[in-house]
Amino acid sequence: MVAIAMTVNAISGGVYHQGMAIFFLPLQRGLGITRAATSIPMSVARLTGGFQSFLIGALVDRFGPNKILFFAGLLGGLGFLLLSRVNSYVMFLVVLLLVLATAFQAAPDQPGFITCARWFYKKRGLALTLTTAGYSVGTMIITPFVALSVPIFGWQNTAVVMGILVWIVVIPLSAKLKASPEIMGLHPDGAIGPPPSPKTKIHGKSQDRDLTLRDAVKTRFYWQFALIVGLRSMVWAVVSIHIIGIFTWRGVDESVAGIMIGLMHGFAIPIALFMAWCGDRWHKNKVVSLGDLTIVVGISFLVIWDSLVLWQVILITLLLAPNQGTWPLGWATVAEAFGRQNFGVIRGSLQTVMGIFSVGPPIFAGWVFDQTGSYFFALGPLMIFLAAGVLLMWTLPIQGGIENNKGFVKA
Template sequence: MLTKAPLRRPTGVFYGWWVVAACAVINALGGGIHFYGFSVFFLPLKEDLQLTSAATALVFSLSRAEGAIEGPLAGYLIDRLGARVMLFAGASVVAVGYLLLSQTDSFLGFVLVYLLVISLAFNMSFGAATMAATTKWFVRRRSMALAVVTAAFGVGGAAVTPLLSLAVREWGWRSAAMIAGGAVAVLVLPASLLVRSSPESMGLRPDGDGGGAQGAQGHAEAEFTLTEAVHTLAFWLLAAATFLRIGVFGSLIVHFVPIMVWKGQDQASGAFLLAALAFLGIPLRLLFGWLGDRFYKPSLIALGLGMAAVALVILQYSQATWQLWLFVVVMAVSEGITVLNWATLGDFFGRRHFATIRGTMGLIFTWGMVILPVAAGFIFDRTQSYSLALWIFTALMVLGVLVWAILRPPRARARPQAT
């Protein structure tokens, strides 16, 4: 909801950048602990609870299925209640969830805590709320603002995930889970209080521009309701394109450390390579954010997915450590284009109903992270190899290149934002 206040002349640093900074801190912790961090917990949890690879990956996949189901509600609540409320509530529950996870001693307990506490709260807040808030604060510089916010996921993977891996190695996964919960409580809760849902709620305009007719004209953009959006071809193509990109990349993150172990590395080296992938994605996200404000975003994404297909072929034939590093470097391009996916959604359908539209689209694209990780785990359990899974991922990346290449914005009359 874009709540309006009397317009005032902007002074000092545009508050939208403070929102970006707060969202970056939130995503760094969320990315490092929940997204990249699952790969660090994968093998210790599997061994401690005596699970198969498919069963362990199933929990991750079910958390994404849960995210798909609750996505429309999460989006509606973010648009209705505001990002700050959802972030504070979600972070509080996630912190408690990791403390509970440290005490689980069965597969059922793992499933209940991870799905009904941690993932439920995370999916209702964190990435969904930070991207919605950032999208509403920027129009002209949307790609760069989102680049900073999403690059924080990479910062988390590069800085937080190795620390999490170190904690697992030194004190065990249970102590590491307790530390993770404490970090969320200490860092994310205060950061969430800095977030405001829109510039209009503070009497400002997107990008920090001044008021008047010229400012209003500068922010004329397409504004779709959910009903209008789902009746466009662009909505369904964007959902399919996102399914392919997010499904393959999410599956690689879940199985990254096990894949590196399969390739002859130890767990610590695998976690380090994962951190390197996240670290390399940081400058690439910023670069693609800058490019996305200047060039057609779907074409840039198609280029990035082409690089991802090449990277997967490199991984398939890797036999030496330097070849695994080459895979990481090339694959980092796919990590870098993430920002453009959500900037494209904002460009196509506008700011006002961004979270609701993204949440509804999640009913489609999130299933990529439900089906593919379990399929990869199933293949490994049956063959003791990730080779077939990697070939499937490569084919899906090539298909993704084609879908992103033909994607075009929906036709709609641009409407100035209300003043």
């Protein structure tokens, strides 16, 4: 299950979540629009993806992950084929917001992530980190090829290849994704024991506390974590959309900047695995806080350094790399606090918060650059927001909420 989810995330991360950053400047030039205008649909896509996450999480909980993943793969491939035919700003809005955002913002991620959260308990931090590492693998392998392909073959032809790649990888894998170990007569973590009844609920044999969304929102944990992911989403919405523009603003060649994105995710894989190892042995929230702290330092260097030389670019990519380790550990704390049974809908509701927080900052960053020719006044506030997130994550009440024989008790 981890290998399937990791592979799907590699495709999703390489062609869409980071691959679209490669398309940012070519689309801006090709359509003759400003960076703020280019940022608008990419930002709104995050907002719609946030609302879709809630729905998709509930659908995965109800109907299983394989059907949702099949739909995402089918629509995602079609979206890139349509993107290759875009010749106006209106068409760009329609394709990105109605097709690509629907396919990629939540749909490929949720089925695999929720499935792995259900298949593991003791090693959940490692399992979710490996799942998320797929984004880094895809970005490290696929995104540099996208960065080299766009100037050579054009962004339209590159989009066609990306669409076909989504179809031939994601659709076949969707049939192999199983919702939980119980439906196959197994137990979480491969534990040995009598086969569970086919009628046993997902949480019937686990050590989890299974709370509903209604119970979860009564806890301090839920709302503090919602604020944390909201603040972090503000930062990464800007970084993921504008990273090529930010590097070129600091004097880095556009193609080299694309390769640096791949390098950053190459660094991210061993860092994320080390963070997962630490998270399974120490407080996960504190490991996440330390990872985010290095990202604050990396963004500060982008603010204070002018023309970047190679060693500075490599150092910044290294400092930004822990992002791929902080997200899965954060979600693992949610699963530990609220259980596996309703993890999809709870995570989806939190991703809705992420979508709301992430819609404005990339547009603001694009507007700032259009007005000043600089990202300075866009990146400065991001350091403050992420630093606040570091403090909130460090003080997160790790017990969340509990359910005992007397009913639900607030944290």
